[in-house]
Amino acid sequence: MDVIEEKDELHELIEDWLHHSDHVALVPTMGNLHAGHLSLVELARENAERVIVSIFVNPTQFDRVEDFDAYPRSLEKDCLRLRKLNVDAVFAPQLDGIYPFGLDDAARVVVPSLKDDFCGARHPGYFDGVTGLVARLFALVQPDVAVFGQKDFQEQLIVRRMTEDLNFPTRIITAPTIREDDGLAMSSRNQFLSDEERAAAPELYAMLSDIASEVQDGQQDYAALEEDGRSRLSEAGFDVDYVAIRRAENMQVPDRDCDEIVVLAAAMMGKTRLLDNVVVTI
Numbered sequence: 001m002d003v004i005e006e007k008d009e010l011h012e013l014i015e016d017w018l019h020h021s022d023h024v025a026l027v028p029t030m031g032n033l034h035a036g037h038l039s040l041v042e043l044a045r046e047n048a049e050r051v052i053v054s055i056f057v058n059p060t061q062f063d064r065v066e067d068f069d070a071y072p073r074s075l076e077k078d079c080l081r082l083r084k085l086n087v088d089a090v091f092a093p094q095l096d097g098i099y100p101f102g103l104d105d106a107a108r109v110v111v112p113s114l115k116d117d118f119c120g121a122r123h124p125g126y127f128d129g130v131t132g133l134v135a136r137l138f139a140l141v142q143p144d145v146a147v148f149g150q151k152d153f154q155e156q157l158i159v160r161r162m163t164e165d166l167n168f169p170t171r172i173i174t175a176p177t178i179r180e181d182d183g184l185a186m187s188s189r190n191q192f193l194s195d196e197e198r199a200a201a202p203e204l205y206a207m208l209s210d211i212a213s214e215v216q217d218g219q220q221d222y223a224a225l226e227e228d229g230r231s232r233l234s235e236a237g238f239d240v241d242y243v244a245i246r247r248a249e250n251m252q253v254p255d256r257d258c259d260e261i262v263v264l265a266a267a268m269m270g271k272t273r274l275l276d277n278v279v280v281t282i
């Protein structure tokens with residue numbers, strides 16, 4: 001497995017793969033890998049002859065320098081795990097490899113319609129950070145396929161839109177969320193939960209699943225369901241950001257014809273922000 005830091009080296013490797021007519025799958029990550037990330041890698045492997053994982057803690061996705069600095073970094077350990085999955089290459093660039101003109105003068109890639117709601121409302125500029133990075137990675141790696149997790153539902157939707165709008169020749173695959181035994185979605189952030197917070201955290205997925213069942217059973221008073229969901233989370237000790245029932249296709253308010261619904265929530269458990277969703281076909 002090649003571990004690559006420099007763009008020139010990446011370019012050579014990709015040229016070689018293309019020369020052999022190999023398809024390339026990219027899995028973008030910020031490292032500190034867990035079983036959720038590894039499932040994305042396995043899905044990538046099923047869809048291309050070559051798999052490349054990027055590991056880059058993207059400063060434009062953080063509101064505060066302290067949070068960027070505190071983000072756990074574990075490149076060596078991550079590479080050991082990826083090697084076992086027969087990943088072909090890890091691309092772990094330095095900051096100036098991704099933003100050669102510096103952060104303030106970096107070209108921006110913005111998807112206006114979705115970026116300021118839900119998670120974007122809490123973190124202005126967050127999704128511009130995502131699209132800016134993913135566009136750069138797509139230009140550098142030129143993947144046939146890129147895999148994103150359903151856990152970050154809004155992110156994969158925005159990436160899909162950007163890919164279509166900018167005509168990147170990349171197929172986006174959305175991978176199912178991998179969970180702990182008690183239902184909590186795996187996340188790099190779970191390690192920040194205290195024992196007590198960790199014990200309460202599964203209520204997020206339990207609540208989403210219950211709402212999803214009610215939607216599936218034909219309950220259509222979505223405002224009441226959302227309100228119940230918020231109350232449940234508050235009772236479990238969460239500070240609720242949002243609980244929302246939306247069209248899975250575009251995160252708009254569902255109308256009568258809608259056949260795929262996403263139930264999403266984000267909430268703080270202590271100092272840790274947890275995020276999850278369930279998709280229902282009706």
Ligand code: AMP
Nearest residue numbers: 029030031036148149151152177178186
């Ligand atoms: P991150 O390193 O947190 O930026 O995540 C990299 C990718 O892994 C994103 O596409 C996430 O949606 C995905 N991911 C994170 N957690 C999970 C999980 N529990 N199950 C599946 N995919 C996940």
